Amino acid sequence: MADVVIIGAGISGAASAYELAKEGLDVVLVDRFGPAAMASGWTLAGVRQSGRHPSELPLAKAAVEIWNTLAEELDGPTHYQRGGNLRLARTEHEIPVIETLVREQNAAGLDLTLLSSNAEIRALAPAISERVMVASHCPTDGSADPASTVTAFVEAAKRLGVTTRFGERVLRIETSGGRVSGVVTDKGTIPAARVVIAAGIFGNELLTPLGYEVPLQVPMVTVLRSTPIDATLRQVIGVANADCAGRQEYNGRFRVTSGLQDWHGVMKESETEAGIRPKVLPTGQSMAEVVKLFGEVVPAFAGAQVEEFWAGLLDMTPDALPVLDNTLETEGLVVAMGFSGHGFCLGPITGRIICDLVQGRPSRMPIEPFGIRRFSALRNMPEPATLHG
Numbered sequence: 001m002a003d004v005v006i007i008g009a010g011i012s013g014a015a016s017a018y019e020l021a022k023e024g025l026d027v028v029l030v031d032r033f034g035p036a037a038m039a040s041g042w043t044l045a046g047v048r049q050s051g052r053h054p055s056e057l058p059l060a061k062a063a064v065e066i067w068n069t070l071a072e073e074l075d076g077p078t079h080y081q082r083g084g085n086l087r088l089a090r091t092e093h094e095i096p097v098i099e100t101l102v103r104e105q106n107a108a109g110l111d112l113t114l115l116s117s118n119a120e121i122r123a124l125a126p127a128i129s130e131r132v133m134v135a136s137h138c139p140t141d142g143s144a145d146p147a148s149t150v151t152a153f154v155e156a157a158k159r160l161g162v163t164t165r166f167g168e169r170v171l172r173i174e175t176s177g178g179r180v181s182g183v184v185t186d187k188g189t190i191p192a193a194r195v196v197i198a199a200g201i202f203g204n205e206l207l208t209p210l211g212y213e214v215p216l217q218v219p220m221v222t223v224l225r226s227t228p229i230d231a232t233l234r235q236v237i238g239v240a241n242a243d244c245a246g247r248q249e250y251n252g253r254f255r256v257t258s259g260l261q262d263w264h265g266v267m268k269e270s271e272t273e274a275g276i277r278p279k280v281l282p283t284g285q286s287m288a289e290v291v292k293l294f295g296e297v298v299p300a301f302a303g304a305q306v307e308e309f310w311a312g313l314l315d316m317t318p319d320a321l322p323v324l325d326n327t328l329e330t331e332g333l334v335v336a337m338g339f340s341g342h343g344f345c346l347g348p349i350t351g352r353i354i355c356d357l358v359q360g361r362p363s364r365m366p367i368e369p370f371g372i373r374r375f376s377a378l379r380n381m382p383e384p385a386t387l388h389g
């Protein structure tokens with residue numbers, strides 16, 4: 001019998017497996033596809049504190065501390081670069097949005113500065129267009145390589161004794177006498193006293209039979225990856241109305257995303273070298289739109305060749321905050337889902353929080369805002385934040 005089964009080998013599940021194994025627990029990490037097969041592979045992978053909701057900011061700050069030395073700790077590459085984040089105002093209309101962001105985030109204790117002229121912006125980031133008017137700059141933000149990072153977590157977890165079962169789908173969570181007793185998969189059963197649901201957009205498939213639900217919307221985001229480009233851009237770029245974002249990867253390629261779009265509902269599965277992987281396709285129109293919008297802020301991207309494209313799906317909660325909770329009536333059940341387009345940065349601290357919750361200790365970070373029960377009091381919820389990246 002395992003101590004813990006973790007469902008999902010995205011960054012949340014992989015980091016949790018690593019942290020629990022560090023504490024000597026017998027962990028089984030199950031994924032219906034494999035590491036970083038869904039959001040944690042589809043992501044832009046910005047490691048960002050700026051633009052965070054005040055209740056998420058302490059987690060993002062704690063995560064950024066960990067990111068700094070994560071590659072050494074895991075003994076595997078993350079390609080983390082602390083190159084900063086610039087959020088741009090392209091029109092007069094967008095300037096107050098950025099000014100307000102800087103004011104609010106400064107009040108929340110984040111070192112975010114206002115670059116109030118194009119010259120100031122281009123002194124930091126010469127690749128930015130001369131048309132950009134104003135920007136916020138967070139020097140301690142950055143990015144990492146998503147597939148490398150999740151692989152580094154999984155490999156470090158395996159070295160600590162974690163059993164991985166990839167290409168295996170959990171069909172349901174078993175309970176006995178109000179407690180978790182294991183999981184049933186399409187290949188057998190795995191008895192365990194504790195189960196972590198880190199299954200992203202599919203979390204509710206496992207939760208609803210137990211009588212719980214996280215209200216989720218699943219929008220899609222178009223992602224393009226270019227061939228390597230000579231232009232150098234250190235910062236992750238966002239814009240005031242979040243209709244595009246992008247960054248240059250460590251290998252020179254640009255990874256660029258759209259704003260939120262309605263998902264057409266189709267997710268196909270195809271055979272790849274790594275095994276069966278899910279793929280969601282964006283529309284041709286949305287790809288053209290992303291090239292246009294990002295090319296307007298980073299002109300070098302406008303002439304780039306697109307090497308790869310896909311669409312990513314987000315697990316958006318009504319308040320755009322995650323669920324991190326172990327207080328459900330089913331004893332031994334821990335939930336880590338609903339990261340709403342910002343869970344990549346949080347991954348390393350999510351792993352530590354989930355470790356606390358599995359071990360039955362108080363969380364080392366404040367997680368009161370992330371309880372699953374907050375949705376039962378859903379009344380007049382504000383519009384969810386649209387920033388991702």
Ligand SMILES: Cc1cc2nc3c(=O)[nH]c(=O)nc-3n(C[C@H](O)[C@H](O)[C@H](O)COP(=O)(O)OP(=O)(O)OC[C@H]3O[C@@H](n4cnc5c(N)ncnc54)[C@H](O)[C@@H]3O)c2cc1C
Binds near residue numbers: 223388
């Ligand atoms: C386009 C895009 C851009 C983004 N940009 C950023 C960004 O810049 N910065 C940032 O911080 N965040 C960003 N995000 C969000 C971030 O990537 C996610 O919040 C994060 O990766 C979620 O990780 P996760 O491990 O919780 O979920 P996932 O990575 O989705 O992992 C869930 C895993 O569970 C597995 N699974 C599901 N059901 C089952 C089952 N029944 N049995 C077994 N396995 C199962 C899946 O196969 C999957 O591998 C972005 C997301 C997208 C899509």
